[in-house]
Every structure is written in C-alpha cells, then in structure tokens.
Amino acid sequence: MVLAGKVLVAQGGGPTAVINQSLAGVVLEARRFAQVSGIYGARHGVRGIVSEDFCDLTQETTANLEAVAATPSSALGSTRDKPDAAYCRDMFRVMQAHGIRYFFYIGGNDSSDTVRIVAEEARAAGHEISCVHIPKTIDNDLMMNDHTPGFPSAARFIVQAFMGADLDNRSLPGVYVGVVMGRHAGFLTAAAALAQCYPGDGPHAVYLPERIFRTDAFLSVVQDAMARHGRCVLAVSEGIHDESGTPIVTKLASSVERDAHGNVQLSGTGALADLLCGEIRDKLGIKRVRGDTFGYLQRSFAGCVSDVDQREAREVAERAVQFAMAGQSGSVAIERVGEYAVNYRLVPLEAVAAKTRTMPDEFIDEGGTGVTDAFRRYLTPLLGSGLPQTHRLRSAAVEKILAKGG
Amino acid sequence: MVLAGKVLVAQGGGPTAVINQSLAGVVLEARRFAQVSGIYGARHGVRGIVSEDFCDLTQETTANLEAVAATPSSALGSTRDKPDAAYCRDMFRVMQAHGIRYFFYIGGNDSSDTVRIVAEEARAAGHEISCVHIPKTIDNDLMMNDHTPGFPSAARFIVQAFMGADLDNRSLPGVYVGVVMGRHAGFLTAAAALAQCYPGDGPHAVYLPERIFRTDAFLSVVQDAMARHGRCVLAVSEGIHDESGTPIVTKLASSVERDAHGNVQLSGTGALADLLCGEIRDKLGIKRVRGDTFGYLQRSFAGCVSDVDQREAREVAERAVQFAMAGQSGSVAIERVGEYAVNYRLVPLEAVAAKTRTMPDEFIDEGGTGVTDAFRRYLTPLLGSGLPQTHRLRSAAVEKILAKGG
Structure with missing residues (x-):
C-alpha cells in the first residue's frame, strides 16, 4: 500500500564529516516519489520534533543540497536528548498533526532506539508511519553493520594525524601520546596503526577500550620503544579503563566532570593525555613527553573525508527512502560483499537499537596493543582514494673524519 | 670567485608541512652547479654538524626527493639546540674538515642566528663559506619577511579546523575554545577568523599574544556571544598573558584548584584550554563547555597543505642556492610584490637573527579580539587553492500546528 504524506528527516548524536x-x-x-507531498527537516534532532521546529526542505535547490552534503557536521543541528516513551509519544503526536508518513533519523544506536519506539507508538495508534533509521557514527559501534558512515572519514583523519605526529616525533624525538575518541569501541584508535609505513614507524602501541589498561604494562611498553627506537608514539582511546571498568581518567585524576547520564566527560578536555604524560615523566624520568587530545577535530575537520564514506553515506540514505516508500520500517545496514563492494540491507530496529558493537578479537593482536592484518585489510579500502603517503630519505651515512677514532 | 666544495644542508626548530x-x-x-662536489645533509640540525652525523644526499634520486618534499616534518630530523659561540666553532671545524663551502640552514629566527655566528667564524678563520639561512616557521614571526614558509599551510589547517569546529558547535551548541600555537606572534590564531563565512559564524573572538588578556573581558565576550548566538567559539593563542607578561596558564592554574594530582602540568598541552573552560563553567554557569588544544596536528598533519606554501618553500631554497653559488651569505626573505606574487631577496643575517616579528596593529581590530580586512586580504592568497567551503540549508521554517498558540 502506498502512503501519501510528508517525509520528516532529522539528525542525532555527534556530527560526522558525511552526515549531510x-x-x-x-x-x-x-x-522522486509521487506520494511524497513535502519534505520537512527537524532542527536539532528529536528536540525539534517535540517542539515542532521544522524547516521545509522541499524548497532547497539541488545545488545547495549538494553543497551542504559536502559540508561536515549536521546541517539540521543535532541533540543529545535520549527520548523515553513519553517523549516519543509527543514526537508521534507532532508527526501525526503534520501528516508525516515517512520518518528518517540519521544517527547512532541511541537514535535507532528512538526510531524503534516511535514505530511502536505509530503501530499502537494505528497511524501508519514508515520509520527508518539511517546509520552514522564515527565510533563504528553499530551492530549488524560492517562499518558505519562517518567512521571511514574519521579514521582517515586519525591516519593522517598519526602519519604527521609520527614524523614530527621522528624529527624531534621523545614520547607522544595521541588521545582518540571512542568510549566503548576502539576502531577509531586502532585506525592509527594504518599510519605505519616503514618498520619502526609509530604508533608503537594502541590502547583500546576492548582490553584492560594496566599502567605498569603501559609504562614498560614506553620504556621498550624508547630503548628500541629512541622515541615512542602511542594511540590511546579516551575510553581506556581498568579491570573494574573504571575509566583511567577517573583513576588518575581526583575530580572529573560527569554529564546528565552520569557518564564521565571524556571529550573536550585534555585531561587523559596530560595525566598519562605526567605518569611517563614521573615514573620513567623521560623529559620530552607530549600529549595531544584530538577532540572535535577528528569528527568535523573540514577537508578530510573518505570518498568511499561520502558515497556510502549518500547511498545508505537513498536505500532508506526506497525501503520506506515500499512501506517498510527498520534500520539500513551496510554489508561488505566484495573486495571492495557493499550492499545495503534493511534489518529490524531491535537488532541495532541501543546495542554496542566493539572490535572483534580477530582485529586485535595477542599482546592487545596492536592490530592484525585482518584489521588492516578491513580498514584499508574504507579510507578512500588519495590518502597521503609518507616518504623518507634513503641516503647512506657519510664517514666521519674528525671523530674517526670515536 | 667560484668556490669548489661541498654543500651542507640542515633543518632546525619545529617541523612544518613544507620544510622538506x-x-x-x-x-x-x-x-645544477659544477663547483658542487657533493651534497651532505646533517641529521638533527646543528647537533648533527657538531657530531659529524651526515648523510650523503648526492645519491638521492629525484623521484624520492620529490616524494620527501611532499611529506610533512623535517626529513633530516631537527633539534632544539641553541648553539653558542663555542658550539658554532665546533660546527665550523667539522665543516672545514669535510670541505663544506656552502651551508644552508632551514629554520626560524634562532637558526638564522646560528648561521650568522658560523658565517662570522668562517670569516675570522679565513675559510670562505657561503652561509644562507632559509626561512621557515609556522609562527610567521621572522623580521623582513612578508610571511614565512610553513605558516600558510598551518594557517590553512587552522582555518579548516575552525570551519569544522564552528559547524560542530552550531550543531550541538555551547562554548568551544580552540588553543592555537604561537607563543609571541598571533598570526596563526588570527587565521581562525578566516573560517567565518556567514554572519554569526565563529570564531566569535580571537585572543592574541599581541594584546593583554583580561579574564573579566574574556568572560563577558563569552556571555555576549551566548546571548546573541546561543553559542560561542573562541580561538586562543597558547601565548596569552596578562599586563605583566605572565602567561595566563600560570595565572589560572594558581588560582583554580581543579587539578588532579595537586601538581598542575603547566607545560602539559591541554592545560590552558581546560583552565579557560573551567573558568567559563564556574563563573558563567554554562554547562556545555569544550576545549581542544590543536597541538602537533597543526604543524605536521599529513594532507593539509597550501600549494602556494609548497611552491614558495621550494623557490626560497632554490634562490638560496643561487645566492650562495654567487658567493653571497645572508637570509632569504619573502617580499610581496603583487596581488598575489612574491619575490625573494637576500637580506643581512643580522636583520633576521634572533628577532621576533609580531602582528602589526593594522591587522588587529580596535577591540583587540578580531582581525581587520587588511589581515583577511593579507592571508587569503596564502591559503592556497581548493580550500573547503562550508554551506548551510536555506529552507524556511514550517508553521507550527500544535503549538500554534504558543
């Protein structure tokens, strides 16, 4: 049955380079569909739905839509609101009042849970709405997906950042700690490993939330790299934690900020990098220790994007519309079907909603601080074309004259 | 008179995207010059000279040299050593032993001072060496230069970073503080202003070391931006200081006891951003306050480079060789001669050595927290081609149905 009515689209959670x-x-x-009588965008995600804060996308030109598509961060605005059942009922009332028959929410696992509840409300009220969740998250932590739009571009940023940070550290040796986003899933931190080109290139270790962080082991890795290479570059996930699940930033620091949900504030602060650098300085007596927290740059930097990611973020939305126009609800998932090719499937919202995928064991090496070839093979095609390459001089050393004896 | 002998080249100070x-x-x-009997590179700047740590660049292929040229960070390695007269004498002895007749040091104002002393030593010893300083620094703080190689690419990174950070902040509103390198000169921080496209775009203020930082004035700028735009994006130089010249990071750290261990890491890279964010949170009661310190990414990120900068960094070195082969010593300076075109002049080493150029008043607006059109006109051509553009939706708001009365 074809439902005549309006389309509503919204963006939720953290922005990405390709969410537009x-x-x-x-x-x-x-x-392209005759049954669509109008296309609304909700400002700032679900918050714009409950407050009826819509803009009329029907009037956007194709040229401007393409220009916005190439612009990072959520053009409609986003929100961190996590709607409960009552909130979703309010959303549903607004949609009903505006004749919305198709609802698309571009977001992560929280957003897919919102779509699930709205779809249930609609069903219960007997008002048919096709509700489709369109995946995006730089964390790459959605179930059922080979990978998620936004992750490849963020991973590319991380690779380019570590290429440069490693060259910088080679030039002026010391210890460098780069802290990367990803509270529960280490995919983005692990991506740093693909910055390595020559033997001895950093990062010399990656610290993932999928493995327990032990400060002693961490310090001996630093010591070992300093002995071998005279320098050490580390990629550290903001979400590293001890055996009890306590974030390391909490352990090392006495006071930390918590958000409304009780989550420790991990991004937008240099605390973890500074604390780890302090440990290295204090315990190992190394002088030149530097830490960077990549912060918001890694998800919104203008001009660092994977063309594969751009294409897939577009396609996944096109398929979402096609599924919805056929009367279906669900979450569109990316499936890898070749080396390299993907397909898009509609999966039940319950299979994605409010679940978290972490890095599979086959992607992490035995020591727990490196990645496997399987991970390299997994990530390489996602990074897109034209990735910078790093090169070094190959000239032989000149024989000493004055210090011949020494 | 044509001197037959070897060329020695070295790189000093902080790496840049185009120093290679x-x-x-x-x-x-x-x-190209017959009198050149060999080309040596010194590893890790002046340190490689005193320790006779040379590589023979004569054997590098052109293809590899071009590949290295496109790679960020100093391929020969760098150093923070600041040679005194005795150190320079040792360098000169090594150069004499190896038959060096042409010495090129690619670096900032400290490096030019080193070149000056070596040239003097050579003159005093009656061993003729042409000594030429080749400018580079992301801080853009060399006297006699319209701008310095390395700055345009770093400025481009800052522009792209603030484009993204501002879009991110628009999407999830709050206060965002981005801390930028440049201890004495604010050029790089000021570059953030060129991220603005639409009225209301951030950064809403820039804080430069050329102006005195007052916390109260800073907080009212934040309050004002929040009232006007519902959000606030700030670009802050790491070198901001009070009227006595005391760095703000020291000042805030002593008065604000939000530190973890009780020992605030003043040199820790995230400290200033975290302290400013703490002030905003505490004094203004704003919840969502985030700070990023751009750290090493801004000078070494692989894949963010201005093509104008690349070309000029190449040309300035070519001209340096041409001047040296004609028997001259000095520092090559970039002069702007058109809109946009440059010329390269040889200036006395004394005119550049150990001096610091800061932003001229005509580039800073009256309030001291913004840039002038003269600065925009100055910087725009340096950023290079293909700079990302940001775009936004233009659609009109949809009339509310349920909340009609409200």
Missing part, C-alpha cells in the same frame, strides 16, 4: 550526505540522499531520493 | 620542499629545493638546485 545522508541528509541530501533522503531529500533528493524522496523527491 | 626547501630541503628538496636545495639539493635539486645545487646539483
């Missing part, structure tokens, strides 16, 4: 590709994908694809 | 363009420029240009 999905927005453009929804709008441009929806325009 | 200058290295390649020296090697490739020097090969």
Whole structure:
C-alpha cells in the first residue's frame, strides 16, 4: 500500500564529516516519489520534533543540497536528548498533526532506539508511519553493520594525524601520546596503526577500550620503544579503563566532570593525555613527553573525508527512502560483499537499537596493543582514494673524519 | 670567485608541512652547479654538524626527493639546540674538515642566528663559506619577511579546523575554545577568523599574544556571544598573558584548584584550554563547555597543505642556492610584490637573527579580539587553492500546528 504524506528527516548524536550526505540522499531520493507531498527537516534532532521546529526542505535547490552534503557536521543541528516513551509519544503526536508518513533519523544506536519506539507508538495508534533509521557514527559501534558512515572519514583523519605526529616525533624525538575518541569501541584508535609505513614507524602501541589498561604494562611498553627506537608514539582511546571498568581518567585524576547520564566527560578536555604524560615523566624520568587530545577535530575537520564514506553515506540514505516508500520500517545496514563492494540491507530496529558493537578479537593482536592484518585489510579500502603517503630519505651515512677514532 | 666544495644542508626548530620542499629545493638546485662536489645533509640540525652525523644526499634520486618534499616534518630530523659561540666553532671545524663551502640552514629566527655566528667564524678563520639561512616557521614571526614558509599551510589547517569546529558547535551548541600555537606572534590564531563565512559564524573572538588578556573581558565576550548566538567559539593563542607578561596558564592554574594530582602540568598541552573552560563553567554557569588544544596536528598533519606554501618553500631554497653559488651569505626573505606574487631577496643575517616579528596593529581590530580586512586580504592568497567551503540549508521554517498558540 502506498502512503501519501510528508517525509520528516532529522539528525542525532555527534556530527560526522558525511552526515549531510545522508541528509541530501533522503531529500533528493524522496523527491522522486509521487506520494511524497513535502519534505520537512527537524532542527536539532528529536528536540525539534517535540517542539515542532521544522524547516521545509522541499524548497532547497539541488545545488545547495549538494553543497551542504559536502559540508561536515549536521546541517539540521543535532541533540543529545535520549527520548523515553513519553517523549516519543509527543514526537508521534507532532508527526501525526503534520501528516508525516515517512520518518528518517540519521544517527547512532541511541537514535535507532528512538526510531524503534516511535514505530511502536505509530503501530499502537494505528497511524501508519514508515520509520527508518539511517546509520552514522564515527565510533563504528553499530551492530549488524560492517562499518558505519562517518567512521571511514574519521579514521582517515586519525591516519593522517598519526602519519604527521609520527614524523614530527621522528624529527624531534621523545614520547607522544595521541588521545582518540571512542568510549566503548576502539576502531577509531586502532585506525592509527594504518599510519605505519616503514618498520619502526609509530604508533608503537594502541590502547583500546576492548582490553584492560594496566599502567605498569603501559609504562614498560614506553620504556621498550624508547630503548628500541629512541622515541615512542602511542594511540590511546579516551575510553581506556581498568579491570573494574573504571575509566583511567577517573583513576588518575581526583575530580572529573560527569554529564546528565552520569557518564564521565571524556571529550573536550585534555585531561587523559596530560595525566598519562605526567605518569611517563614521573615514573620513567623521560623529559620530552607530549600529549595531544584530538577532540572535535577528528569528527568535523573540514577537508578530510573518505570518498568511499561520502558515497556510502549518500547511498545508505537513498536505500532508506526506497525501503520506506515500499512501506517498510527498520534500520539500513551496510554489508561488505566484495573486495571492495557493499550492499545495503534493511534489518529490524531491535537488532541495532541501543546495542554496542566493539572490535572483534580477530582485529586485535595477542599482546592487545596492536592490530592484525585482518584489521588492516578491513580498514584499508574504507579510507578512500588519495590518502597521503609518507616518504623518507634513503641516503647512506657519510664517514666521519674528525671523530674517526670515536 | 667560484668556490669548489661541498654543500651542507640542515633543518632546525619545529617541523612544518613544507620544510622538506626547501630541503628538496636545495639539493635539486645545487646539483645544477659544477663547483658542487657533493651534497651532505646533517641529521638533527646543528647537533648533527657538531657530531659529524651526515648523510650523503648526492645519491638521492629525484623521484624520492620529490616524494620527501611532499611529506610533512623535517626529513633530516631537527633539534632544539641553541648553539653558542663555542658550539658554532665546533660546527665550523667539522665543516672545514669535510670541505663544506656552502651551508644552508632551514629554520626560524634562532637558526638564522646560528648561521650568522658560523658565517662570522668562517670569516675570522679565513675559510670562505657561503652561509644562507632559509626561512621557515609556522609562527610567521621572522623580521623582513612578508610571511614565512610553513605558516600558510598551518594557517590553512587552522582555518579548516575552525570551519569544522564552528559547524560542530552550531550543531550541538555551547562554548568551544580552540588553543592555537604561537607563543609571541598571533598570526596563526588570527587565521581562525578566516573560517567565518556567514554572519554569526565563529570564531566569535580571537585572543592574541599581541594584546593583554583580561579574564573579566574574556568572560563577558563569552556571555555576549551566548546571548546573541546561543553559542560561542573562541580561538586562543597558547601565548596569552596578562599586563605583566605572565602567561595566563600560570595565572589560572594558581588560582583554580581543579587539578588532579595537586601538581598542575603547566607545560602539559591541554592545560590552558581546560583552565579557560573551567573558568567559563564556574563563573558563567554554562554547562556545555569544550576545549581542544590543536597541538602537533597543526604543524605536521599529513594532507593539509597550501600549494602556494609548497611552491614558495621550494623557490626560497632554490634562490638560496643561487645566492650562495654567487658567493653571497645572508637570509632569504619573502617580499610581496603583487596581488598575489612574491619575490625573494637576500637580506643581512643580522636583520633576521634572533628577532621576533609580531602582528602589526593594522591587522588587529580596535577591540583587540578580531582581525581587520587588511589581515583577511593579507592571508587569503596564502591559503592556497581548493580550500573547503562550508554551506548551510536555506529552507524556511514550517508553521507550527500544535503549538500554534504558543
């Protein structure tokens, strides 16, 4: 049965470099269907739905939609609101009042849970709405997906950042700690490993939330790298924790900020990098120890994007519209079907909603601080074309004259 | 008089995205001259000279030199050593022993001072060496230069970073503080202003070391931006200081006891951003306050480079070789001669050595927290081609149905 009515699209959670590709994908694809009487965008995610804060995307030009698609961060605005059942009922009332028949929410696992509840409300009220969740998250932590739009571009940023940070550290040796986003899943931190080109290149170890962090072991890795290479570059996930699950930033620091949900504030602060650098300085007596927290740059930097990611973020939204127009609800998942090719499937919202995928063991080496070839093979095609390459001089040393004896 | 002998090239100070363009420029240009009997590179700057740690660049292929030229960070390695007269005498002895007749040091104002002393030693010893300083520094703080190689690419990184950070902040509103390198000169921090496209775009203020930082004035700027835009993005130089010249990071750290261990890491890279964010949270009661310290990414990120910067970093080195082969010593300076075109002049080493240029008043607006059109006109051509553009949706708001009365 074909439902005549309006399309509503919204963006939730943290922005990515390609989330607007999905927005453009929804709008441009929806325009092809006669049963679509209008296309609304909700400002700031679900918050814009409960407050009826809509803009009329029907009037956007194709050229501007394409320009916005190439712009990072959520053009409609985003929100951290986590709707409960009552909130979703309010959203549903607004959608019903505006004649919304198709609802698309571009977001992570929390967003897919919102879509699930709204779909249930609609069903219960007997008002048919096709509700489709469109995946995005730089954390790459959605179930059922080979990978998620936004992750490849963020991973590319991390690779380019570690290429440069490692060259910088080679030039002026010491210890360098780069702290990367990803509270529960280490995919993005692990991506740093793909910055390595020559033997001895950093990062010399990666610290993932999938493995327990032990300060002693960490310090001996630093000591070992200093002995071998005279320098040490480390990629550390913001989410590293001890055996009890306590974040290391809490352990090392006496006071930390917590958000409304009781989550420790991990991003937007240099605390973890500074604390780890302090440990290295104090315990190992190394002088030149530097820490950077990549912060918001890694998800919103303008001009660092994977073309594969751009294409897929567009396609996943196009497919979402096609599924919805056929009367279906669900979450669109990316499936890898070749080396390299993908397909898009509609999976039940319950299979994705409020679940978290972490790095599989086969991607992490035995020591727990490196990645496997399986991970390299997994990530390489996602990074896209034109990735910078690093090169070094190959000239032989000149024989000493004055210090001949020494 | 033509001096037959070897060329020695070295790189000093902080790496940049294009410093290897200058290295390649020296090697490739020097090969054209018959009097050059060999080309040596010193590992880790002046330190490699006193320790006779040379590599033989004569044997590098052109293809590899071009590949290295496109790679960020100092391929020969760098150093923070500041040679005194005795150190320079040792360097000179080594150069004499190896038959060096042409010495090129790619670096900032400290490096130019080193070149000055070596040239003096050579003159005093009656051993003729042409000594040429090749400028580079992301701080853009060399006298006699319109701008310095390395700065345009770092400025481009800052612009792209603030484009993204501002879009991120628009999407999830709050206060964002980005801390930028440049202890004495604010050029790089001021570059953030070129991220603005639409009215209301951030950064809403820039804080430069050329102006005195007052916490109260800073907090009212934040309050004002929050009232006007519902959000606030700030670019802050790491070198901001009070009227006595005391760095703000020291000042805030002593008065604000939010530190973890009780020992605030003042040199720790995230400290200033975290302290400023703490002030905003405590004094203004704003919840979502985030700070990023751009750290090493801004000078070494692989894949963010200005093509204008690349070209000039190459040319300035070619000209350095040409001046040296004509028997001259000095520092090569970049002069702007058109809109946009440059010329390269040889200036006395004394005019550049150990001096610091800061932002001229005509580049800073009256309030002291913004840039002038003169600065925009100055910086725009340096950023290079293909700078990302940001775009936003233009659609009109949809009339509310349920909340009609409200």
